[in-house]
Amino acid sequence: MTSPQQALTTSRRRQTGPSLWLSVAILALGVAVASGGFSVAASRFVQMIDGPVVAVPGVFRWHLETGTWLISQRTGTTVNAGSLNYTKNNIPTIVPGQVYVLGPGGQQLFDTPTTFSFTITRGSAIYTGAVEFVVRTPGIYTVSIQSSRAGQITITPSLGQIVDNIIWFATAGVAGILVGIFGLILLIVGIVRRGRANRPPPHPDPSGYYPGQAPHPPVLPAVLVPEQAEPWLPPPDLLPTGQPLPPGCAPAPPRYN
Numbered sequence: 648m649t650s651p652q653q654a655l656t657t658s659r660r661r662q663t664g665p666s667l668w669l670s671v672a673i674l675a676l677g678v679a680v681a682s683g684g685f686s687v688a689a690s691r692f693v694q695m696i697d698g699p700v701v702a703v704p705g706v707f708r709w710h711l712e713t714g715t716w717l718i719s720q721r722t723g724t725t726v727n728a729g730s731l732n733y734t735k736n737n738i739p740t741i742v743p744g745q746v747y748v749l750g751p752g753g754q755q756l757f758d759t760p761t762t763f764s765f766t767i768t769r770g771s772a773i774y775t776g777a778v779e780f781v782v783r784t785p786g787i788y789t790v791s792i793q794s795s796r797a798g799q800i801t802i803t804p805s806l807g808q809i810v811d812n813i814i815w816f817a818t819a820g821v822a823g824i825l826v827g828i829f830g831l832i833l834l835i836v837g838i839v840r841r842g843r844a845n846r847p848p849p850h851p852d853p854s855g856y857y858p859g860q861a862p863h864p865p866v867l868p869a870v871l872v873p874e875q876a877e878p879w880l881p882p883p884d885l886l887p888t889g890q891p892l893p894p895g896c897a898p899a900p901p902r903y904n
Contacts, residue, residue: 667841670834677827684820688813695812696767698803703741706791711782714812715805717761718746718790721798723773736766739777741800745793746778751786765806774801 701707703720723736748756758780765776777800782788792800804812 665833665837667834667837670830670837672830674827674830674834677823677825677830679823681820681823681827684816684818684823688816688820691813691816692809695804695809698801700769700799700801703792703794703798703800706789708787708789709802710786711788712785713782714808715779715781716802716808717765717776717779717805718758718792718800718802719765719767719774720777720794720800721772722775724771725768725773726771734773736773736775739775740796740798741777741792741794743778745795746780747791747793748780749789749791750782750784751788756780756782756788761805763806767801767803769801772799774799776805779805 699709718741720739720741722739723734725735726733743758743760746758748758750756758778761776761779763776767774790802803809
């Protein structure tokens, strides 16, 4: 038969919680995946928007990857001088008829106006999207820009292309955060349960019961209590006349002849 102390010890061993090494491994995996995913996403985002800046008009040769590319023209300037903040920005003047794109095989790509307003600020220079074109085969492309006035342009992937390139790494970062939180919860639960399990087993108190064990009321032996016999009293009519009645004796009823 298992004693209450042995049963309590066995129950404590079963409730030690998740393994310490497993919890630490899951937590480390989540931190690694989250940091790696967000680092790659941030690095790619900076590389994509940090395209070359060249003066126009001119002809340029760039190695372009598959996707939609955006030519942005410098249209404004921002000035921050203490409490004075000043921004001046205009609309782009470069239009699709002024941009010619030739692929690696000499095929001409069709360029179109941007579908939405997209601006990039580099230092004090503001660049606004003007023309975009689609590259279906990676390689060296010749871009000729014959603008009506001198200026500066930069070429970068479109906003949709940037999102498509970093979304998987950002998703991996979010998944890493969730995995790390799960590992942290397992670690905390395991530490708390192991702390409880490592406590010394309780000892019974002087009454013989362990802490948390409900005491049973003692069973007393049955005791027979004898019934008290009623005292015998003589009938009232047999008592001498004039004598006081004993306690508990009622007077005799009157007699009628």
